[in-house]
Amino acid sequence: MTTETTVGRFGRYGGRYVPETLVPALLELEEAYAKASADSSFGEEVARVLKEFVGxxxxxxxxxxxxxxxxxxxxxxxxxxxxxxxAHKINNTVGQVLLAKRMGKKRIIAETGAGQHGVATATACALFGLPCEVYMGALDVERQSLNVFRMRALGAVVKPVESGSRTLKDAMNEAMRTWVSQVSDTHYVIGSAAGPHPYPTVVRDFQxxxxxxxxxxxxxxxxxxxxxxxxxxxxxxxxxxxxxxxxxxxxxxxxxxxxxxxxxxxxxxxxxxxxxxxxxxxxxxxxxxxxxxxxxxxxxxxxxxxxxxxxxxxxxxxxxxxxxxxxxxxxxxxxxxxxxxxxxxxxxxxxxxxxxxxxxxxxxxxxxxxxxxxxxxxxxxxxxxxxxxxxxxxxxxxxxx
Amino acid sequence: MSGEIAQAFAKAKARGEGVLVAYAMAGDPDLARSVDVFAALVEGGADIVEIGVAFSDPIADGPVIQAASERALKAGSTLKRVLEEVVPEVRKRCPQTPLVIMTYVNVIMAMGEERFAKLARERGVSGAILPDLPPEESAGLRATFDAAGVDLIPLCAPTTPKARAEAIARDARGFVYCVSVSGVTGMRAELPADLSQRLDVVRKASPVPVVAGFGISTTEQARTLSAHADGVVVGSALVRAANADGPSAAKALCADIKRGLKR
Known part of the structure; x- marks a missing residue:
């Protein structure tokens, strides 16, 4: 059962409103995800990690x-x-980081609000051996110091974002800007079932x-x-x-x-x-x-x-x-x-x-x-x-x- | 399709020059004073003026234009006010120069695509650049703009594969905006080595002129690019100059760049 009306659209909502620089990367991700989904060994690997590592x-x-x-x-x-x-965030980051590895990406970036998605991304990156950068609103860095420490302990770089309201939306802006600059070798792990197609579908499926x-x-x-x-x-x-x-x-x-x-x-x-x-x-x-x-x-x-x-x-x-x-x-x-x-x-x-x-x-x-x-x-x-x-x-x- | 943009390219070509598309942010430092900045760009030699309309979440912009957006929003800039208070004034002071609005798609959606297109055309706007509206999402909006006579100017990126770049170019309105670097707006000391080659590909496929933008701020860069493009876009460097030293500094920088565009 799916509410997708056409590819990447949920009724009036969805789509892919991003700078042209990112469109080829989103097309690549869409294709890689479709291939991985059709490959039973990928599903089995995700399931195995969820069982053995996530619990x-x-x-x-x-x-x-x-x-x-x-x-x-x-x-x-x-x-x-x-x-x-x-938290549930790890379900998605395990899946996306495994997908990024399949795609041959060399590094991972992510945004985080409460820090749970950042911690989950840093955890998956530590587990699979990929460098990780997490963008986090400066206000959230202040109010979520435990998670900031956890990310750093896991080897991730936490980048406080000082623009706008200094929260999740600004962290996401900055992660997208960074992705535009490094799109060829970097996978952006979005943690919400939001963002441009295919992210809402990918995140939903993993969750x-x-x-x-x-x-x-x-x-x-x-x-x-x-x-x-x-x-x-x-x-x-x-x-x-x-x-x-x-x-x-x-x-x-x-x-x-x-x-x-x-x-x-x-x-x-x-x-x-x-x-x-x-x-x-x-x-x-x-x-x-x-x-x-x-x-x-x-x-x-x-x-x-x-x-x-x-x-x-x-x-x-x-x-x-x-x-x-x-x-x-x-x-x-x-x-x-x-x-x-x-x-x-x-x-x-x-x-x-x-x-x-x-x-x-x-x-x-x-x-x-x-x-x-x-x-x-x-x-x-x-x-x-x-x-x-x-x-x-x-x-x-x-x-x- | 608006004829003014084609005309501006033709005139520059006849003079043996590449076109300078000059950007500034409407409402920076405030709506009235930004009119002086736009007029200064034209006095400095700009052939086409890009009027930036601030958006709260400018994902395609680097720090200079982000900061300008914040100043403009603080000064009360909105798309409606820009069309009512800035565009007509710039039109009056620079009647020959085509004006192009650059903003994000949400700002246009909030006004209503049709309402924007109609109002913009009435006020003398020739085109629009929406950096977060790729071809896949632009069909409906472009039809609306076509009907009103506003060119939706497409962007091509360094990551755009050849066939896709050619398709974008073939279907372009106004001109093709070739993004020079993978990244956000802002000055760069060096431009990528494959840029001229990419420009050649797009130019070959495009029925309309092709310009390079993002990262360009010097006479030298303009000179190098003028062999492969019909013009260049300069944004962040002008916004920074106008903010630091006022309209005359932006005018002087336009003149410098324009010198590089003389063939």
Missing amino acids: RPTVLTPARRLTEAWGGAHVWLKREDLAHTG SVIGKELRTQAQAAFGKLPDAIIACVGGGSNAIGVLHPFIGDKDVRLVGVEAAGHGLESGQHGASLTLGTEGVLHGSRSLVLQDEHGQIQEAHSISAGLDYPGVGPELAHLAKTGRMEVRTATDDEALAAFYEVARTEGILPALETSHAFARGRELARDLGKGKYLVINCSGRGDKDVATISARGVPPPVGVKS
Whole structure:
């Protein structure tokens, strides 16, 4: 099942809006990817690395105390936080770096927001022996120092980007500029299901391992497909990865949760599906946060991974056609959800992931008892402890003072 | 197709000169003063003027034009204001010089392709260059521009294979913009050795003139290229000169480059 209407297009969205210098490289990538996809040995190698190195399949965990606390559907968690490096991002970087090696590329560049994709890229590069440069907004370098260290420890060069809003969008601009200058021997590993064709397709395919595993695991755990799946949406790689294998299953509700930041009315948010308009950013036509003159606006979210004014074209299509329901969660709601999950399930979710949890309660109640809700637990929250603890820590539970 | 661009090339050729396509950023340092910069480019000898319209995320541009974009946006530059406040003024002061808008496709989409084409043509714009709109994505927009009489000028890159470059050239409007280096806009001390060969290929296939751009900033570079191209584009060097020392510095640099283009 695919929502691709023509090659590289998802309804009105997608395409390849890049400087001519990059077009031949994208055509080369498209061809190499098609060949690799048709070659069973490539798929087997990716699967082997995901099993032996990443630790897949990730488990499907029953969230018994959340189920009880929310008083609705059975809640299960797809535990991408347990994948090596602590998030789903590694699924894609293993695939892309193996593809780059097949293509004979000599070095890897990447952009990163929260640092998870940067760490995952640096990890795959260390594993396969390729040099790696990661572009990261200077603001994100400050607020994600743990991941900056991890990338450096893995041997990658972290390049802080000082232009614009000094976040993910500017890191992506700079990575694209660098790629234009070094395109012949360099592969650009994009981490979101965004960017010019074929990236949205490539990233979605590598991330779809999440949803494919979930199908099998749900059947084994509760004998049917989930009634609803919920995932956070920034650029959208974890969401498209877990949701895509279920697009054809009309009885499965697909729910994406965007960052409402300080609130949708505040103008400081990352809700491109909810409030964005059609535009071209970073090589594809999608929904973007922009003013009436076509200038891209700065996004805001407490989570660096959702702090992006665009969204992958396939998710834009799924949202516009109504196949995916779109909801939002504010910074404060995400923070509250972080502690709720920590204290009821013993899991520190990433701030990105906490947005999905923030809409879990109402969805569980809306579905009702006896139904099954799966939350894609896309990453772990260790990287966010500085941001979260700076706002103070709530008192312990169950201890008499 | 607008005749003004072809005419400008013909006139330069008749004088035994290559064409200088000179770029500056509308709204840098502000809308009114950028008009003085554009006029200075023409006084310095520019045959065609490229009017840059700022975009928040200029992925094809190097640091000089990025900084100019930020200054222009801060000064309130928008496509609408450039068409209303800059283009007519430049038109008035330089009635003979074809004007070409250079911006990113999102800025055009936000105004509406048809609305832009119509308004631009009315105000005296001859063409447009959109560096993030490759041929695969340009059919619809180009048809709209054709209907309005605005040339969508295509780009050819160092990475463009020969057959694709020839196809781009055969189908070109206005002129073909050959990107000299794999990279973003900005001055380069040296241009790639295979550039002249690439220019020859494109020129052979192209029914319209061919110019080289990106990285060009000196009389010498212009002289070398004028044997293989019908002209050169100079951007970052002029933007830097105008920003550092005002319109007269940009004018002087235009005159220097123009000297290199005399055959």
